[in-house]
Amino acid sequence: xxxxxxxxxxxxxxxxxxxxxxxxxxxxxxxxxxxxxxxxxxxxxxxxxxxxxxxxxxxxxxxxxxxxxxxxxxxxxxxxxxxxxxxxxxxxxxxxxxxxxxxxxxxxxxxxxxxxxxxxxxxxxxxxxxxxxxxxxxxxxxxxxxxxxxxxxxxxxxxxxxxxxxxxxxxxxxxxxxxxxxxxxxxxxxxxxxxxxxxxxxxxxxxxxxxxxxxxxxxxxxxxxxxxxxxxxxxxxxxxxx
Numbered sequence: 001x002x003x004x005x006x007x008x009x010x011x012x013x014x015x016x017x018x019x020x021x022x023x024x025x026x027x028x029x030x031x032x033x034x035x036x037x038x039x040x041x042x043x044x045x046x047x048x049x050x051x052x053x054x055x056x057x058x059x060x061x062x063x064x065x066x067x068x069x070x071x072x073x074x075x076x077x078x079x080x081x082x083x084x085x086x087x088x089x090x091x092x093x094x095x096x097x098x099x100x101x102x103x104x105x106x107x108x109x110x111x112x113x114x115x116x117x118x119x120x121x122x123x124x125x126x127x128x129x130x131x132x133x134x135x136x137x138x139x140x141x142x143x144x145x146x147x148x149x150x151x152x153x154x155x156x157x158x159x160x161x162x163x164x165x166x167x168x169x170x171x172x173x174x175x176x177x178x179x180x181x182x183x184x185x186x187x188x189x190x191x192x193x194x195x196x197x198x199x200x201x202x203x204x205x206x207x208x209x210x211x212x213x214x215x216x217x218x219x220x221x222x223x224x225x226x227x228x229x230x231x232x233x234x235x236x237x238x239x240x241x242x
Contacts, residue, residue, distance in 0.1 A: 003032040004157040004190030005081065007052060011061035014047055021047050022214045025061070034184065034191040036201040036222065039211035040241045045194040046162055048211070052192060053084050053160050065158075080107075082158035087166045089147030091135035096127065096146055099135045103154040121149035125179045141172030148176055152183050159183075161193040165200065177204065198237045202226070210236070 007029040014022040022044045029035040037045050050056040052063055065078055083103070092099050100118045109117075122128060125145040130138075135146060144164070151159060161180075165173045177200075183189060195201050201208055202222050210218040210225050212232050218225040226237040235241035 003188040004159075005065045006031040007035075007063070007065055007158065007190065007192065009048075009052060009061065009063045012048065012051055012058045012063070013060040014044075014051065014056070014058050020214055022051075022058070025209075025211075025214075025216060027209050027219065029190060029192060031066075031190055032184075032188045033207065034193065034205050036205035036208040037192065037194045037211065038196065038198065038201050038208050038225075038236070039217075040196055040236060042213070043211040044214040045196070045211055049084070049160055049162055049192065049194050053082060054079055055084075081156060082160065083151045083154060083156040084160040084162060085147055085151045085164045087163040089144060089150075091138070091143050091146065094135060095131065096122070096133045096135050096138070097131040099146055100150045100153050103150060107154065117153045117155075118149075121153040122146075124152065124182060125149045126175050141168050141175075144168060144172065145175060145179075148179060152179075155187060156189060158190045158192065161191065163194060163196070166197075173200075180204070196236075196242055198226070198239065 010026050012022055012025040013020070025048060037048060039045050047056070051058050054063070092102065097118055100121055101114050104114045104117055118131070122130060125148055127142065127145055127149065135143065138146065148164070165176050180191065184191060193205065205222055207220060208222045208225055209216060210233055217230055217233055218228045225233065232241065
């Protein structure tokens with residue numbers, strides 16, 4: 001098992017149209033850690049995730065990655081070692097097999113390896129036998145499980161999850177959380193998870209960053225952040241602030 005990459009951000013600020021979305025955000029995520037970025041809607045969580053994933057550039061600050069080798073600088077090479085799963089992932093007009101195989105074919109893998117990886121990933125999300133199904137005929141929960149299989153099939157070293165179980169029913173949430181735990185155990189992948197669901201973050205993560213209106217209100221072990229002497233944080237963890 002090879003640990004994923006460590007992720008560090010220093011002084012990240014971002015504005016749109018003159019309005020600050022993030023103000024001086026710093027964090028450090030260890031290799032192989034599952035780290036949660038939490039906060040109510042509109043707090044800047046998804047913007048921070050896109051910056052960490054190198055999909056957007058900050059106005060100020062920098063993001064660095066490291067692992068057993070020296071800190072990496074080549075953005076294109078880095079992006080091939082990570083992937084992101086969104087709240088609603090797009091399905092291509094193809095079979096389930098073709099959707100999961102998409103990233104593998106971009107990487108010019110041999111068909112035998114592609115087949116093995118696709119079947120293993122579908123097994124991990126409980127969709128054995130779905131290979132020939134048309135992806136556009138799937139339910140919302142099934143489609144999100146296919147999207148998760150597509151993400152882990154390429155064996156990313158950093159997996160970004162942006163509200164990856166929002167709007168799903170409990171059985172699909174349980175399946176995806178179990179698949180995530182199994183993938184982490186198998187690979188040691190680093191996971192950065194955005195969530196406005198405090199109960200999920202408490203189940204899955206040990207450490208977190210709590211954002212409110214683009215600023216950090218707390219950072220550290222989830223149970224400690226949940227007990228901060230701040231009414232906004234307390235309301236969030238009670239489920240009163242979404």
